[in-house]
Amino acid sequence: MGKTFINGIGCVSAQDTVNGFPSEFIIDPSTNYLEIVKPDYKDYFSPIASRRMAKGVKNGIVASTVAMKEAGNESPDAIITGTGMGCIEDSDKFLKAIIDNKEEFLTPTSFIQSTHNTVASTIAINLGCKAYNFTYVNGAVSFESALYDAKLQLDADEAHSVLIGGVEEMTEYTKSLFKLAGFIKPDDSGPHNILEADTKATVFSEGATFFMLEDERKDSTYAEILDVEIVNKLTPEEAAEHAEAFIRRNNLTLHEIDAVVLGYNGDSEFDGYFKAVAKNFDFAPQMYYKHVSGEYNTASAFGLYVGANILKSQQIPSDLKANDESRPAYRNMLLYNQYRGLDHSFTLISV
Incomplete structure (x- = not known):
């Protein structure tokens, strides 16, 4: 592999x-x-x-x-x-x-x-x-x-x-x-x-x-992509369970996730999905990005851009923080996105 x-x-x-x-x-x-x-x-x-x-x-x-x-x-x-x-x-x-x-x-x-x-x-x-x-x-x-x-x-x-x-x-x-x-x-x-x-x-x-x-690490490397998964339809509770299963499938525990990037977009009808996933990671720094990028079909690419840069710099800009948690170092990061209750994506990256 x-x-x-x-x-x-x-x-x-x-x-x-x-x-x-x-x-x-x-x-x-x-x-x-x-x-x-x-x-x-x-x-x-x-x-x-x-x-x-x-x-x-x-x-x-x-x-x-x-x-x-x-x-x-x-x-x-x-x-x-x-x-x-x-x-x-x-x-x-x-x-x-x-x-x-x-x-x-x-x-x-x-x-x-x-x-x-x-x-x-x-x-x-x-x-x-x-x-x-x-x-x-x-x-x-x-x-x-x-x-x-x-x-x-x-x-x-x-x-x-x-x-x-x-x-x-x-x-x-x-x-x-x-x-x-x-x-x-x-x-x-x-x-x-x-x-x-x-x-x-x-x-x-x-x-x-x-x-x-x-397929090889360089001086310019930002992060390694460990896994990606796509699910068409989930309930908020299922999304939270799926995020946990996704992490365990990659031989990690929840507490080994050092940061979470969530695709909050300000739609009160569907942001409950992100809140459900975030609840499982209330101990970890959480970030959001669509207030600076806007929403669009491939906005999750901007989310990966944010996550990769944070892993490389080991710093989270204050404008992107969704909570007050912090870590001395960031190694494993989970990215989760969905749009209008459909097209759920889970991405796991690491330094």
Whole structure:
């Protein structure tokens, strides 16, 4: 059985994460949507190329470039991405063109670029990489599906390095639909306190987070990924029991978990899942992150970004603390996420 190490990370998010892990985060409780901090795209591709790319593609290229550079590896044996909504910007453009032009005289560009695998394929084309290339579209566990695939390949010795990532983008039209559907909190409904929310829906955003996974430890190593598990449907009580069973399956006890990263998103209807899991770990430091990243289908990739950086630095930023517990050292960490009561993911990482 091989090992899986995170040797490089790149992240584009609602925080200034392109240049490294922030010691302080910008928190705006008044808004229901967090705008991403755009990187300087001209440092990664030409303005001409940039005009043809959707946000998700540009952010994915930036994040993947940073991850590969940090790991010192620009020739991965596989490229795997996860996305819930795909390139929704180009999808919107194509559907609007169908309506405006009454289904006539349509150009195929937006349709071609709207496919969910556009990010992974564009990265591969830029690298000249003809290796395994796959995109998972599996709701809120799209990223974990990519992570699971990558770990299987490394475990089976079918790859020595795998570039994985989670990418989402948002448009004004899709945002308006999400508000109508009750996924995003209403305008002017703040301030929003994620941990003490008493209203439904969430604060949304978008982003791209990439990891270079390799089967050997390096100076740049952040953490080792021990295990990943995905469950579609659980009750809060079952989620807590599953978390405990997941840890014991990896030959650890609950008290050997030094920190827990939970995906609280401020939706009072479903945050009970996180509270149920957290109750089993009231002795350990607990963290949350969606108040700084926003919610989106692959926000759990940002959660792994947070967890990996904390293990590497051995420090928890005060803005991310969900309780007052602390440890002299952080070795084993559990990450748990779910969205609207479905798509539960459990990830175990270690130094």
